Amino acid sequence: MARTSFLATLVLLFSLATGFASANPGEAININEADVATLANLNGIGEAKAEAIISYREQNGPFATVSDLGNVKGIGAKTLETNAERLTVK
Template sequence: MKHTPFFATLVLLFSLATGFAYAEQPVININSADAVTLANLDGIGASKAEAIIAYREANGPFQAPQDLSNVKGIGARTVEKNADRLTVK
């Protein structure tokens, strides 16, 4: 009994499922993003997202993504984890 179509289907489904896990995350402009969008960053919850917005309003736009570590409660490690997703354009 040949199982080739069955196994081919399983391989295809597995490939599709794992491909979505590696989908590229969207880039987030930390100078214009709202709290919901900022909360999608790794290590950033609702309260830190609000702190980012408050810092931005008090101090003006961020000059570089690394400036995000100036916000109380956000360290260099959090910025590093999100480096590929941050922009200030």
């Protein structure tokens, strides 16, 4: 039983490590083109907020500036500040 738990833990850790590596944390995220999975990788943004961002974008058109992301319900100044270096608009 202990061996199974150990192997399961190793698989989980490997999955997490490879998932984070594929997110490219140093790469800027274009909030006008990013999908739910990409947006959900931002700090303080889960799947629900990512879907809200895309919904807002579809209803109101592309974001003109990164700070316009603050117009999305649930996205506050702290979230913008935390992710400022990772966000861009194109």
